[in-house]
Amino acid sequence: MLSSDHIPLLRPAFELGKGKKLFQDNERDILKTVFWQQDTTQSSLVERTRIPQQTMSRLVKSLIGRNVLKNGEQIVGNRGKPAYILEFNGQFAYCIGVSVLLDAISIAILDFSGKVIASSLKPLQDMSIKTVLHESERLADKLITEHSLSADRLLGMGVGISGYFTSTDGKMNTHHKLEDWALVDISKLFSDYFKLPTWVVNDATAAAAGEGMAGVGRNYKNFVYLFISAAFGGGLISNGDILHGTHGNAGELGDMIPPKLYIHPNLEILKRILLKNGVEIDSIYNLQNTFDINWPGVEEWTYKVQDALDFVATACSAILDSQALIIGGHIPRELAEKLIPKIEIYAQFRRGTKRPLPEIVPSSVKQQPVAVGAATLPIRAICL
Structure with a gap:
């Protein structure tokens, strides 16, 4: 159980109680x-x-x-x-984003203009609620101190976590490695602990939100974010806003792929293929910093996941008519760039032309994409 006498290190800048608005x-x-x-x-x-x-x-x-x-x-x-x-004015306020990963947490701090001030990743052996909250607070406080941020300018907090919402009550059916977080009100856990306004989305939706505000996604009003990480998922941005769906689960691209017909394009499969070829990586979340496109096994992975990516890209293009498909998550940019020319979007050819197809581009948010996206949630909810 969490201690009821916990005194949070962080303080909200604005009184945003029930019925109160920061902006009319x-x-x-x-x-x-x-x-x-x-x-x-x-x-x-x-x-x-x-x-x-x-x-x-x-x-x-x-x-x-x-x-x-x-x-x-x-x-x-x-x-x-x-x-x-x-x-x-970026100095008006700042926001904190927390990503609850499968064996780590990451924190990002954004200023009011959507610029990333700082981010950090911390591996954890214990992903219990108590440990994650405590370590998130310590890591956020460390970044705030290091960057000399004013203690009275904190707007709020966002959280991204792997899973899907079971209803509209804020509870999620989380990844099996996050058993302690399953079917609890995650937003209430964080807001009670930190005494901050808190918003929660799944990890892929968070990453899409971050790309739309702090990455290449800002160039597009409508895009689909292909989230390649420990699992495969996605997030949808429509007219600049997050498309949540009825229960908050819009963009579950992984559920589109029949596992008996296609190999899911995720990094756990890449990790296993690399290990089979004598390349051992400690964590998929640090892969961006250590990846070598010439590793044996990389070509095999791209070949195996190509059909699934063709299928998803074609479906997204046909159903949503988006401007862009952005490949992101924890996939190294170099690997994303290798995939893009191989992805084929099927479309009818009529009178010498196809219907307009989306651009396919790599994400430009390289570090802590879920935490960066989570940090955009207070700005989106309160201001935009």
Whole structure:
């Protein structure tokens, strides 16, 4: 049992109790536009949000005065009048993301603009609730101290964990290696321990959210994230927002692949193939730092998983008509780049052309993708 007298090391910056809002609806419309459309000026905000000019002037002045927004580059506006590109003020607040992995935790800290300040991975032999909460707090406090972050600017916390939601009550059926976390309210566990507003998604959805805010996914309004890690899954981004589905399980791409027909494209299979060829790796979560594309066994793995990736890519393209498929998770970028030219998306050829197909690109969030994505959850929930 967790101690009821635990005093958290971290403190929330803002009182966000039940019914309280940090930003009103009009302010959120402004923030969402400024965040996703990076050439935004006050005058263009009026056109894009339909908020009257006088009201807009007052709201923008207030947001700048509260250090939420700041004036960026000066440009020449209509009729030669100077104007400023509006930007998020990264120093206004920061968020913490926690990734509960199968044999480790990772932590990431993002500033208010979505920039990664710090991230770290810590292997653990004990993945019990008590140990994970305690070690997450210690690691987060260490990063905050190292980067001299203000203790009173913490917006909230996000958590990514392997599993699927069983209903709308926040409980998850977690991976069998995370038995202690199964069918408990994970959001409540973290929020009670840290006394912070907390949001929880599965690991693949978290990684997709992070890619959409801090990675190459920011170039696309709609994309599918192919999460290649200990298992295979995915996350969906629609019009910049996370597509959760009814129970929070949208993007379970692994369930699309019949295991008797296809080999799942995951890194545990790669690990076994490498070991068979005399290459031993300590953890798939550190693979990004040690991977060699010329290792014996890499070619065998890419050949074995190609059919499954063709199937998933074709289904995602046909059903969702996304702009991009982003290959990420804990797969090394070099390996993702090796896979991409091999993936074939099937489409009808009619009148000399196919329907528009998505780009296939590697993720650009290389370190701690789940924790980075989890750290975006408070910003998405409160501001966008």
